[in-house]
Amino acid sequence: MGKGLKGKRVGIGSSRKTEEISALIEKQGGTAVVRSLQGTVFLAEKEVEPELEALVREGADWIVFTTGIGIDTLVNISEKLKMKDAFFSRLQEAKIAARGYKSFAVLKKAGITPDAVDDDGTTRGLIRSLKDEDFSGKKVVIQLHGDPAPALITFFKDKGAHVSTILPYRHILPDQGSVEKICTEIIEQQMDAFCFTTAVQVRSLFTHAKELSLTDDLLDAFKGYVLAAAVGKVTAEALYEEGVRNYIVPEHERMGAMIIELARYYENV
Incomplete structure (x- = not known):
């Protein structure tokens, strides 16, 4: 060597x-x-429950997933809250975007085909796949994991979307x-x-x-x-x-x- x-x-x-x-x-x-x-990255189950409940209650036009572990965690929490079916109904109603092969694989396993995916595993790749979409006035929910993904949030806001985030894992x-x-x-x-x-x-x-x-x-x-x-x-x-x-x-x-x-x-x- x-x-x-x-x-x-x-x-x-x-x-x-x-x-x-x-x-x-x-x-x-x-x-x-x-x-x-x-x-420290920790599972913020109690903090994320109201965010998940709001998503199930109000729905979204687009839901963006950035990590496979985040998707799995949201599914598990929805099951504990006895709203797994309602959560999956919202996923079926919304358009789905996924960053990274792990996110895509978890969604595919759950029977969900994303409407938009990156071409290279990055946020910039996902943005490229979404650049021609009309997000004006649309409600977009982004699942994050530790990284606040400022470029992704800025992209949607600049396109006129109403953006909220859901963070099953928080970072200290x-x-x-x-x-x-x-x-x-x-x-x-x-x-x-x-x-x-x-x-x-x-x-x-x-x-x-x-x-x-x-x-x-x-x-x-x-x-x-x-x-x-x-x-x-x-x-x-x-x-x-x-x-x-x-x-x-x-x-x-x-x-x-x-x-x-x-x-x-x-x-x-």
Whole structure:
């Protein structure tokens, strides 16, 4: 195995499988630094119940699903609330949009064929498939998962839709002190690269950066010395939406592929 990360200090934004990612970095000769940006994602069953009840009661013109686990969770909660049949009736009445193959697969298993799907697993891909639809005055409900998906919400609002969200899983940001330290390390070029394994980590970093008035400095660091690495398209898309343009993303959305891609980048520069 090569040593493309020799002498490189690589940050890890994950809170899961950090030992595995660290080992992959070290095998490539690098130094792994765990700096979790994941925060806490939790099942907000009590909080989502009124959102689900409102959807069942009022219906929607369009329902947009962004994660397979979110769909499964809504089905399970509707069953506990004894409104599963009513929930599925609303799904049948509405037009359905789905982002990602997992969302599509869960819907297909439930016997629901989406009216719109992305062409590449991203929010931008889903927006492309919806750009010619008329949403003026339409009620659109978007299922989210940790990531607030600002580009998707803005798209529908700009098209004149009445947008609401339903979040079976909520995200608690990591404490500001920890994120400020990470911002400082990146801005002061104490890391050569930083690995993001979820869009939530990207949002955590930039949400706190905005609160600390460090966004421009952070973007300058990513534009120059520090390379961002995204595990997949959705995470890369979050980086792009926050203004990062200098990043790498592997063709196969796996942590190992991300580290190999990172090592290959440094071998070729």
